[in-house]
Amino acid sequence: xxxxxxxxxxxxxxxxxxxxxxxxxxxxxxxxxxxxxxxxxxxxxxxxxxxxxxxxxxxxxxxxxxxxxxxxxxxxxxxxxxxxxxxxxxxxxxxxxxxxxxxxxxxxxxxxxxxxxxxxxxxxxxxxxxxxxxxxxxxxxxxxxxxxxxxxxxxxxxxxxxxxxxxxxxxxxxxxxxxxxxxxxxxxxxxxxxxxxxxxxxxxxxxxxxxxxxxxxxxxxxxxxxxxxxxxxxxxxxxxxxxxxxxxxxxxxxxxxxxxxxxxxxxxxxxxxx
Amino acid sequence: xxxxxxxxxxxxxxxxxxxxxxxxxxxxxxxxxxxxxxxxxxxxxxxxxxxxxxxxxxxxxxxxxxxxxxxxxxxxxxxxxxxxxxxxxxxxxxxxxxxxxxxxxxxxxxxxxxxxxxxxxxxxxxxxxxxxxxxxxxxxxxxxxxxxxxxxxxxxxxxxxxxxxxxxxxxxxxxxxxxxxxxxxxxxxxxxxxxxxxxxxxxxxxxxxxxxxxxxxxxxxxxxxxxxxxxxxxxxxxxxxxxxxxxxxxxxxxxxxxxxxxxxxxxxxxxxxxxxxxxxxxxxxxxxxxxxxxxxxxxxxxxxxxxxxxxxxxxxxxxxxxxxxxxxxxxxxxxxxxxxxxxxxxxxxxxxxxxxxxxxxxxxxxxxxxxxxxxxxxxxxxxxxxx
Ligand SMILES: Cc1ncc(C[n+]2csc(CCOP(=O)(O)OP(=O)(O)O)c2C)c(N)n1
Ligand code: SF4
Numbered sequence: 001x002x003x004x005x006x007x008x009x010x011x012x013x014x015x016x017x018x019x020x021x022x023x024x025x026x027x028x029x030x031x032x033x034x035x036x037x038x039x040x041x042x043x044x045x046x047x048x049x050x051x052x053x054x055x056x057x058x059x060x061x062x063x064x065x066x067x068x069x070x071x072x073x074x075x076x077x078x079x080x081x082x083x084x085x086x087x088x089x090x091x092x093x094x095x096x097x098x099x100x101x102x103x104x105x106x107x108x109x110x111x112x113x114x115x116x117x118x119x120x121x122x123x124x125x126x127x128x129x130x131x132x133x134x135x136x137x138x139x140x141x142x143x144x145x146x147x148x149x150x151x152x153x154x155x156x157x158x159x160x161x162x163x164x165x166x167x168x169x170x171x172x173x174x175x176x177x178x179x180x181x182x183x184x185x186x187x188x189x190x191x192x193x194x195x196x197x198x199x200x201x202x203x204x205x206x207x208x209x210x211x212x213x214x215x216x217x218x219x220x221x222x223x224x225x226x227x228x229x230x231x232x233x234x235x236x237x238x239x240x241x242x243x244x245x246x247x248x249x250x251x252x253x254x255x256x257x258x259x260x261x262x263x264x265x266x267x268x269x270x271x272x273x274x
Numbered sequence: 275x276x277x278x279x280x281x282x283x284x285x286x287x288x289x290x291x292x293x294x295x296x297x298x299x300x301x302x303x304x305x306x307x308x309x310x311x312x313x314x315x316x317x318x319x320x321x322x323x324x325x326x327x328x329x330x331x332x333x334x335x336x337x338x339x340x341x342x343x344x345x346x347x348x349x350x351x352x353x354x355x356x357x358x359x360x361x362x363x364x365x366x367x368x369x370x371x372x373x374x375x376x377x378x379x380x381x382x383x384x385x386x387x388x389x390x391x392x393x394x395x396x397x398x399x400x401x402x403x404x405x406x407x408x409x410x411x412x413x414x415x416x417x418x419x420x421x422x423x424x425x426x427x428x429x430x431x432x433x434x435x436x437x438x439x440x441x442x443x444x445x446x447x448x449x450x451x452x453x454x455x456x457x458x459x460x461x462x463x464x465x466x467x468x469x470x471x472x473x474x475x476x477x478x479x480x481x482x483x484x485x486x487x488x489x490x491x492x493x494x495x496x497x498x499x500x501x502x503x504x505x506x507x508x509x510x511x512x513x514x515x516x517x518x519x520x521x522x523x524x525x526x527x528x529x530x531x532x533x534x535x536x537x538x539x540x541x542x543x544x545x546x547x548x549x550x551x552x553x554x555x556x557x558x559x560x561x562x563x564x565x566x567x568x569x570x571x572x573x574x575x576x577x578x579x580x581x582x583x584x585x586x587x588x589x590x591x592x593x594x595x596x597x598x599x600x601x602x603x604x605x606x607x608x609x610x611x612x613x614x615x616x617x618x619x620x621x622x623x624x625x626x627x628x629x630x631x632x633x634x635x636x637x638x639x640x641x642x643x644x645x646x647x648x649x650x651x652x653x654x655x656x657x658x659x660x661x
Pocket of ligand 2: 015017019121125199200202203
């Protein structure tokens with residue numbers, strides 16, 4: 001299937017604002033579906049709630065549209081009950097990392113074989129640009145008009161520490177690199193995670209002097225560093241940079257594979273008349 | 275399923291697991307909490323023996339979400355919790371209603387609010403089981419009073435869930451969950467196990483929420499030839515978001531109607547000595563046990579006391595309750611809360627029948643003696659004629 005064929009044509013045009021990064025990320029995902037020959041029948045796209053959480057409206061595969069923050073928990077049940085499915089979970093930074101932060105670290109630790117793609121636009125787009133758990137220090141949002149006093153999560157670092165099998169971070173400016181990360185993540189057995197830094201010109205951009213989408217893209221470009229370059233920076237310098245690249249790519253048996261052994265042992269114990 | 279008939283001496287909580295397995299459940303996701311933990315423990319042992327799966331999630335929000343996801347993938351699924359855990363499940367319980375995904379939620383009630391008295395019995399979640407999740411919706415709630423019920427009724431819970439494409443709440447309480455009794459693990463006739471309706475149309479014609487003539491939409495599992503679009507947001511027949519007022523109205527009424535209109539199929543009650551009862555006890559769950567004992571004691575003293583046990587709590591057994599209101603000189607509602615079910619009984623009381631409550635919230639069960647005292651009081655004070 002061609003990338004465009006995964007799109008639900010009658011739902012176009014997209015609901016997202018002009019210049020929003022969500023469309024670029026969705027397109028990259030669908031191109032990966034094409035390359036991997038994903039069938040509509042064997043794929044489930046799971047979303048939470050938020051602007052990015054509406055991505056499933058446009059995808060012509062099986063879908064599950066759940067509640068804010070819980071997409072990974074729905075995805076865990078979907079995958080464990082049928083390990084043959086390709087389960088792709090799409091979440092915003094509020095969705096996936098703030099309200100849903102607990103599920104994110106536990107899905108990574110459990111190493112459930114799903115791919116989570118968080119579009120991190122550094123704020124809550126859907127509800128009007130309030131600060132999220134990833135909003136950078138001192139940035140302005142509709143609920144941090146005097147400058148945000150908290151520090152944002154390093155999401156990729158968090159998920160890596162929690163035990164994910166695959167972790168990468170890219171931006172909508174470097175869409176080719178981002179697509180490569182998504183492609184790798186989808187192929188990875190075990191919990192794979194891609195953080196896509198993306199622009200929300202309508203809220204984050206407007207309040208932080210980057211009204212035009214291109215201004216935000218340039219901001220990403222100018223402040224991006226590779227993982228190796230980041231190693232030379234101080235903690236402070238690093239906080240103001242987008243550190244991009246592949247953080248984790250390891251072999252680690254996934255939950256479903258391990259559980260097959262539990263089933264085998266349990267069946268034996270039953271036969272042995274436990 | 276080859277379930278040989280087997281007689282065991284087990285806890286209600288354990289019987290629930292056997293009932294779930296006999297009903298075809300093969301997926302459990304949960305977060306342990308007293309007094310429901312034995313359901314989790316036994317599920318972790320028994321499910322893999324049947325090729326099923328147990329997963330302990332990080333909290334109850336995730337547990338509820340995971341069983342919905344597993345059910346969407348085609349596995350009959352359930353979870354168990356108590357008190358605070360049931361509160362946490364309410365948001366995603368709404369998803370199961372809205373997306374019409376079958377699943378069973380066991381709530382072994384304990385004292386509350388908040389953490390309350392963790393190991394003590396109560397029946398304070400009667401209303402929460404009906405109205406807990408936000409918005410208008412229908413719900414099916416079943417309530418066991420014996421360990422045997424925990425087995426038998428659990429099969430009904432899954433059957434209703436599959437038949438009506440809806441979550442079903444299994445509202446137990448600590449008394450029933452922890453009681454150890456003889457339980458017959460019955461041999462189950464395969465034909466009595468309900469599987470959700472599967473689509474018969476061509477895959478390209480399938481719509482996830484398109485109702486058949488009986489008002490229930492077939493639900494294919496993820497991974498079949500059919501494309502399934504499930505959503506907890508307002509949606510059209512295809513599962514795409516839809517905020518048209520007429521569509522919203524249609525679906526929200528549908529969630530209630532598919533249950534209320536099948537009242538006769540869903541509502542189960544048990545009648546004890548109602549043929550000639552002057553004073554009738556209307557009960558549910560663990561309180562039924564003391565009520566039956568009180569009834570027997572009263573009968574020995576020559577008083578005509580009967581018991582109407584509500585096995586299905588929602589939809590509410592209106593016809594049966596009206597009948598006892600008409601035929602009794604007084605109705606007593608013993609419940610381990612400050613009066614949740616009695617309100618429903620009073621709503622139906624167009625007959626000016628005295629309706630009295632026995633309400634106990636000190637974390638101890640209502641005793642037969644307390645019920646007997648109430649019966650005596652009613653008999654002495656009532657102006658009605660007692661035959
Ligand atoms: C339990 C709950 N709390 C709050 C909301 C309101 N809400 C909807 S979307 C959203 C935040 C969305 O932000 P994010 O997840 O970052 O996605 P974006 O819109 O930026 O793509 C919030 C708070 C909700 N739907 N559910
Ligand atoms: S509010 Fe922001 S995130 Fe939402 S669609 Fe508009 S630009 Fe995109």
